[in-house]
Amino acid sequence: MFSFDLLDAPIAGAPMAGGTSTPELTAAVSNAGGLGFYGAAYLSPEQLRETIAVIRSLTDKPFGINLFVPEEIPFDAAAFDAYRERLQPLADRLGAALPTEVPYTDDSFDGKVQVLIDERVPVASFTFGFPSAETVARLHEAGVLVAGTVTCVREAEIARDAGADALCAQGVSAGGHRATYGILDEDPEIETLPLTTGVIEATGLPVVAAGGVASADDVRALLAAGAVAAQIGTLLLRCPEAGTKQAHRDALVDPRFTETVTTRAYSGRLARGLVNAFIDEHTATAPPVYPQVNKLTGPIRKAGSSDPDVINLWAGSGFRAAQAVPAAEVVAGLRP
Ligand SMILES: Cc1cc2nc3c(=O)[nH]c(=O)nc-3n(C[C@H](O)[C@H](O)[C@H](O)COP(=O)(O)O)c2cc1C
Numbered sequence: 344m345f346s347f348d349l350l351d352a353p354i355a356g357a358p359m360a361g362g363t364s365t366p367e368l369t370a371a372v373s374n375a376g377g378l379g380f381y382g383a384a385y386l387s388p389e390q391l392r393e394t395i396a397v398i399r400s401l402t403d404k405p406f407g408i409n410l411f412v413p414e415e416i417p418f419d420a421a422a423f424d425a426y427r428e429r430l431q432p433l434a435d436r437l438g439a440a441l442p443t444e445v446p447y448t449d450d451s452f453d454g455k456v457q458v459l460i461d462e463r464v465p466v467a468s469f470t471f472g473f474p475s476a477e478t479v480a481r482l483h484e485a486g487v488l489v490a491g492t493v494t495c496v497r498e499a500e501i502a503r504d505a506g507a508d509a510l511c512a513q514g515v516s517a518g519g520h521r522a523t524y525g526i527l528d529e530d531p532e533i534e535t536l537p538l539t540t541g542v543i544e545a546t547g548l549p550v551v552a553a554g555g556v557a558s559a560d561d562v563r564a565l566l567a568a569g570a571v572a573a574q575i576g577t578l579l580l581r582c583p584e585a586g587t588k589q590a591h592r593d594a595l596v597d598p599r600f601t602e603t604v605t606t607r608a609y610s611g612r613l614a615r616g617l618v619n620a621f622i623d624e625h626t627a628t629a630p631p632v633y634p635q636v637n638k639l640t641g642p643i644r645k646a647g648s649s650d651p652d653v654i655n656l657w658a659g660s661g662f663r664a665a666q667a668v669p670a671a672e673v674v675a676g677l678r679p
Pocket of ligand 1: 357358359360361363382383384409469470492513516517518519520522553554555556574575576577578657658659660661
């Protein structure tokens with residue numbers, strides 16, 4: 344089974360679902376001595392199987408695949424409809440057709456877990472919750488190391504009790520979705536360093552520290568606190584191997600975008616991104632209705648894909664450090 348001791352560089356390349364993760368980026372981080380992850384949320388099981396084959400054609404090093412754990416909560420139709428009404432003028436301006444009904448989906452979770460087992464991937468990581476002990480046991484039988492992303496000690500203890508081999512401690516400054524287990528949960532808002540320390544103390548498991556990592560000094564501080572690796576997402580967004588949209592790449596260096604916040608405006612789940620007009624207008628009224636709001640805003644994000652005031656500009660607080668250089672250079676620059 345994979346072990347973090349095997350890594351040449353104590354760096355994990357974050358899974359970034361929805362188009363940013365590419366097999367090329369995952370393989371580039373692994374080939375540079377780190378552990379490249381691929382964010383497989385929103386893919387079908389068949390697409391995941393094909394993606395794993397492409398990653399394996401690009402690297403013979405260990406890599407990880409990340410899935411979102413589904414949670415079905417009662418659908419708040421009134422809140423969904425009200426938000427749809429609020430988005431309608433923007434959809435009209437962009438010529439985007441908003442769906443009237445969005446059925447719940449579990450994102451083919453069981454089918455994708457089966458693919459991870461069949462393919463015996465080196466590492467499986469989970470976000471938005473942790474799988475059952477039985478699912479973990481099936482992954483273990485296939486030789487898969489199972490990691491869980493957590494935002495507080497309580498979540499870490501749940502993952503440990505269900506058989507996690509390792510944890511990713513995601514601090515509040517991290518870009519993209521908050522990994523909180525419950526859709527309705529408040530963000531515990533713990534910084535990466537104290538979260539890492541607390542999770543190690545509580546569980547004794549290997550911990551990968553994520554959130555706001557912007558320099559080799561940051562990596563050194565997290566390793567000194569006991570982390571086995573630092574995970575970077577935002578620092579990879581401008582790499583040529585990433586699937587990041589051009590408007591997103593540009594916004595990361597545009598002086599007009601100065602800060603990040605967490606918002607439910609795009610998906611219904613909290614996520615951190617650069618403040619733009621969409622976030623300004625809709626954060627206050629966005630309902631915690633996931634994954635339906637994600638589907639609802641999809642046509643708007645597609646129609647406005649070149650407009651940084653429309654699309655989600657996921658980014659962590661260290662976004663100004665992201666360089667437009669190959670991923671191998673980013674990993675090399677972070678070696679402690
Ligand atoms: C564009 C983007 C997409 C992300 N998608 C995922 C994902 O699919 N799964 C996941 O566990 N984390 C995801 N994250 C969060 C990262 O795993 C990680 O916690 C975060 O990037 C670390 O903080 P940093 O962005 O400051 O480096 C995403 C982050 C970004 C920036």
